[in-house]
Amino acid sequence: QDELKFSMGPANETTVTEFILEGFPGLDRRLQLFLSVILLFMYLTTVTGNATIIFLVRVDHRLQTPMYFFISNLAFLEIWFTSSTSIKLFAILSSDQKTISLSSCFAQSYFYFALGCTEFILLVVMSFDRCVAICQPLHYAATMEPQLCLCLVVAAWAISFTLLSYCLLLLSQLSFCGPNRIPHFLCDNSPLFKLSCSDTSLLWKIDTVFISCVVLGSLGLTLAFYICILFCILQLPAASGRKKKAFTTCSSHLITLSIVYGSCIALYVCPSTDVSLKTNRIVALLNTVLYPFLNPFIYSLRNKAVILALNKSIASTITKL
Numbered sequence: 001q002d003e004l005k006f007s008m009g010p011a012n013e014t015t016v017t018e019f020i021l022e023g024f025p026g027l028d029r030r031l032q033l034f035l036s037v038i039l040l041f042m043y044l045t046t047v048t049g050n051a052t053i054i055f056l057v058r059v060d061h062r063l064q065t066p067m068y069f070f071i072s073n074l075a076f077l078e079i080w081f082t083s084s085t086s087i088k089l090f091a092i093l094s095s096d097q098k099t100i101s102l103s104s105c106f107a108q109s110y111f112y113f114a115l116g117c118t119e120f121i122l123l124v125v126m127s128f129d130r131c132v133a134i135c136q137p138l139h140y141a142a143t144m145e146p147q148l149c150l151c152l153v154v155a156a157w158a159i160s161f162t163l164l165s166y167c168l169l170l171l172s173q174l175s176f177c178g179p180n181r182i183p184h185f186l187c188d189n190s191p192l193f194k195l196s197c198s199d200t201s202l203l204w205k206i207d208t209v210f211i212s213c214v215v216l217g218s219l220g221l222t223l224a225f226y227i228c229i230l231f232c233i234l235q236l237p238a239a240s241g242r243k244k245k246a247f248t249t250c251s252s253h254l255i256t257l258s259i260v261y262g263s264c265i266a267l268y269v270c271p272s273t274d275v276s277l278k279t280n281r282i283v284a285l286l287n288t289v290l291y292p293f294l295n296p297f298i299y300s301l302r303n304k305a306v307i308l309a310l311n312k313s314i315a316s317t318i319t320k321l
Contacts, residue, residue, distance in 0.1 A: 016176035016195075019105050023092035023185045024281060036093035042293045043086045049296030050075035052310070060309040066144040067133065070126045071299050073153050077122065081115040082292040084108055089185045089288075102176070105187040110168040112186060113211075116264075116287075117160035120218035123257065125152045127225035130253075134246055135232040167206065174198045184281060186288070211268045219261050226250060256291060256298045263287040 024032065057063045057072040088108065091097040100108070133140050171189070177197040184191055189207050193200040233246045263286040300306045 016102065016178055016180040018099050018101055018180060019187070019195075020098045020181045021088065021092055021100055021185055021187070022181055022183050023089065023098060024278070026278065032093045036090055039086060039090050039093065039289065042289055043082060043090065046082050046086075046292045046296065047079050049301060050079050050292075053296055053300045053306070056306060056309045056313060059313065062305060063309055066129055066146075066149045067126075068300075069149050070122065070129055070153070074119070074122050074126070074299065075296065077115055077119055078292045078295055080111070081119065082288065084111045084115065085186045085288045092185055100187065105182075105192070106168060106171055109171065109187040109189060109192065110164055112288075113167070113189070114161045114164040117164060117214050118156050119260075120214055121156035121160060122153070124218050124221045124225075125156060127222045127229075127253075130250075131225040131228050134229050163210070167203075167210070170203055170206070174200065174203075184284070186284070188284075208268075211264075215261065215264050215269055219265075222257065226254065252298050256294050259294070260287045260291045263291075 024035075027035070053075040054072045057068045085108070088100065129144060132143050136143065167189075171192065174192070174196040175198050176195055179195065182188075182191045182195065189203075193203055193207075229246070229250055233250070236246075263283050266283050267280060301310075
């Protein structure tokens with residue numbers, strides 16, 4: 001049984017110094033071990049796939065285009081995003097290490113939301129890039145200059161981490177007097193607010209408004225760009241190979257986008273009080289494990305240019321050996 005840790009704060013107030021992430025307590029121990037193996041496989045595949053994309057974009061000049069520049073940044077982000085939750089979840093499932101310190105819990109919450117916000121902005125930037133490439137191919141090189149691409153990426157990271165640092169500051173001011181059990185596998189904001197013995201009404205409002213604006217705003221812009229792409233595709237000749245390729249690419253992108261946006265809307269924008277905590281944890285797995293796992297394959301590893309670059313790199317390595 002997990003040991004509860006508290007300390008005596010000012011005026012003899014009992015303060016929580018450690019949280020317990022319950023994970024999936026209803027699952028059989030053997031099933032948890034089985035899931036930990038699957039999680040480890042998906043995590044290693046996600047990290048390896050994204051690291052491969054970053055490496056290929058760096059070494060192959062044919063992939064040094066705006067599209068792959070954005071994809072490599074998304075790959076870098078996905079490595080950190082999935083690491084912020086999957087490593088702790090693996091520890092919970094495999095060795096039952098459920099405790100997490102107060103500072104580590106706040107740090108996980110900060111990086112989870114900051115990286116998530118950065119990803120939503122990058123998805124908008126990537127959809128804009130594809131819109132320009134398909135709808136205005138003759139102006140693509142002039143529009144998507146390297147300086148603009150770099151500014152867009154830096155802005156995405158800077159805006160997200162700056163805005164979320166304010167939320168982290170407010171979160172760190174909360175006091176926790178017990179209980180200290182979080183019914184989740186990560187330090188999500190909502191259960192932290194519920195456990196706090198401080199007034200969290202302002203934080204609830206800031207959290208709801210901010211997440212709703214980020215998710216729905218980025219979704220609206222992304223869909224607007226893809227609608228423009230769809231209209232442009234429909235105007236291409238029916239026998240055009242470019243038309244078929246664009247349709248295939250956009251449809252696969254929209255499938256992955258439906259996973260991440262659908263799960264985030266269900267969890268944070270329109271949370272239902274009738275949905276069980278177990279269901280919420282399963283939905284959270286979609287955007288913390290499944291979506292990062294699919295991204296390398298959807299955006300890059302099935303692309304002919306990436307496959308050629310990968311084969312060339314492997315052949316070069318074999319030759320050197």
